[in-house]
Structure formats: structure tokens, C-alpha cells
Amino acid sequence: MEHFINPKVKQIEISGIRRFFNMVSHYDDVISLTIGQPDFPTPPQVKEAGIQAIRDNQTNYTHNAGMLPLRKAIQQHVKNAYGLDYEAEEEIIVTIGASQALDITLRTIIQPGDEVLLPGPVYPGYEPLIRLAGGTPVFIDTSQHEFKLTGEMIKQKISPNTKAVILPYPSNPTGVSMREEELRGIADVIKEHQLFLLADEIYSELVYDRPHVSIASFTDVRDQVIVINGVSKSHSMTGWRIGYLLAPSWLSRHLLKVHQYNVSCATSISQHAALEALTNGKQEAEAMRDAYQERRAFVVKRLKEMDIPFAEPEGAFYIFINFPLNGKTTFDRAVQLVEEAGVALVPGDAFSEYGKGYMRLSYAYSEDTLEKGLQRLQDFISKEV
DSSP states (O other): OGGGSOHHHHHOOOOHHHHHHHHHTTSSSOEEOOOOOOOSOOOHHHHHHHHHHHHTTOOSOOOTTOOHHHHHHHHHHHHHHHOOOOOTTTSEEEESHHHHHHHHHHHHHOOTTOEEEEEESOOTTHHHHHHHTTOEEEEEEOTTTTTOOOHHHHHHHOOTTEEEEEEEOSOTTTOOOOOHHHHHHHHHHHHHHTOEEEEEOTTTTOBOSSOOOOGGGOGGGGGGEEEEEESTTTTTOGGGOOEEEEOOHHHHHHHHHHHHHHHSSOOHHHHHHHHHHHHHOHHHHHHHHHHHHHHHHHHHHHHHHTTOOBOOOOBTTEEEEEOOOTTSOHHHHHHHIIIIISEEOEEGGGGOGGGTTEEEEEOOSOHHHHHHHHHHHHHHHHHHO
């Protein structure tokens, strides 16, 4: 019966990150620095809000777009944090994580034959969603440009079939982010060519050296921009599965139709927890961000001591290190690290072919775990010199 399966589904693969994580989990005594999972618990008052919602029997469907108090909290949060103006009633949709927001956005705007431009290397979750929507992903090699897209790079890849650009900054896997002037160059191209732009800003709360700037703050392209965000990374709420998208009202009403028939609404209990996170959880989120910043400094220092080159991380909790392949594939080199050094990093080609020769190290782990993993890495490198 397998020949009846949708060919688009048969052609996509499980994420290379997960495949590698699952593979190394069978090894003993391996320090894994692979998964972008915050190692902090969800803040106590946020958990209590979820528990109280159960006690209060808040277990029914909510509005398809999400509880209005939560949408108003999101409205206020993005206004305060990024200077964005979105109406809670008509321009904000609460989703089941940022992943579902991406899915419904692509299924709303993409038709068969449309092309979607995205940077490479990049989080591997975009390409399958583009293909399932009937589109074609077109990667732009950013490896020679500090892993950043530019307006000129986008312009060179635009064809008559180009429908949208994905702009995921701060970046997974590199940790790099975008400055206001860099975003301005991209906005000018988007405006000129009348393209949609999906700004995946799930790591926007984890920017360390300067405030995050959203491309949606440029009013001249607001009508073309869809912002995707959530509380998973900022408040350590990955399992609660609450994301949200921001889009102009003319587009949101179409996005909401796809969302409604997909899931009806996000989980009511999780929405109550997210409401608490966005209204009273700022201090806890900032404390986690400060801890990540300290870990970043620690990892950067150790990598420099080992003389390992890497992309300078400005946000998220990843460092993309340039790792000598010694004649091996990136995947085989990562396996060698596991087998001989007892440390697991994600092979860079899990993030497209443009990640070849790199490894992603996640510092969403305790400093003790990071120290042990980096010491094993250093010992491995020392043996090869």
C-alpha cells in the first residue's frame, strides 16, 4: 500500500539533527551538545498558571486565533520589545509552536511551482514544509558572507517564480543576527519585487550585544511581512507548544482559515501558561538570557584557546564551528567525534550542503556539561596535531 502515499511525503526526510541525536543516544558515556532545548525548567509561576487553568476547568476550545487576553499580551509584548504595532483582534494568531505557524503560512501563500528563497546553512525544518506546500526551496549560500543574507544576494536569485523569502535571525545553526542597516537592504528588495517575507524570530529574545530589530518595524514593507515567534526558547516552554504569528489583517484572515481547519486552536491550558509568561515572566526570561550569554562567553573563550574558527554568535544558543574534515564527510567526522572523543555535535550538512565542514555546538547546557564536552573536544584535536 505504500505506493499510495503522497509522493511529497515520501521524498522528505526526518530532520538531520534528530537523526544524529537519535543515533548517538545509543552510545555510552557521550556528552551531547546537539539539541537546542533550554536546560532551565519552565518558570514556577508559569507552570502554576497551567495547573490553575486545569483546576478552573479551562479545558475547552478557545477562539480559533487564541484567547483574546493572550493576543493582547502578545500585542503589548511586541510593541514594548520591538516597536511593532499589530492589532490583537485581527492581526495575531496563537499557534501550536512556531513550527505550526510556519506550516500554515507556507500553505496559505505558496502554490505549486512557487519558489521560496532561504539562506544556507539553515534550520532543516523549512525545506520540507515548502515542498509539502508544493513549492521549491532555493538556497542562497551565505557561508562566504558571515552567514548573513543581503538584499543583493536575494536579488540575484529572484526568478519569475519567486514568491517568498525566509529570514531566520538570530540564526539556527550559526547564532548570527542582523543589524538594522542590513535589514533595510533586504526590505528594499522585498518591496521592489513584491515578495512575501517570513521573519522567523523565535530566538529574538536571546540577543546579547544589542537589541533585536524586526524587519516588520519597517512600515513600508509591513504589508508583505509575516513574523513568527513564540515562548518556547525565551521562557523554556518548548513542550507547551505555543507560538504566534503576526501579519496584516488582509492576510491574517486567510491564515486563520488554514489554522482553523488544521488544529481548531492552540491548547487552552498552554495558552493560560503563555499569558502568565508574557505578562509576569519577563524577569525569569532575562535571567535565562543572561545565563546563555555567560555560557556563550565561556564557549567562545575555550574555542579560541583551541584555535578552532567559528562564526561569531550574536544570538540564540548555537556556535557554528569550522571543523577540519581530514578527508571524511561532515557526517562521518561527527560520528568519529562520538566514537573517539565521546562528544556529540551536529554535522553542519544537516543544515543544507552549505554547512559542509562545520559542526553546530549548542550551549543550551550547564557550564559543567560544556566544560566536559569542550575538554573532550580539545583532547581529540590534540591527538590529531
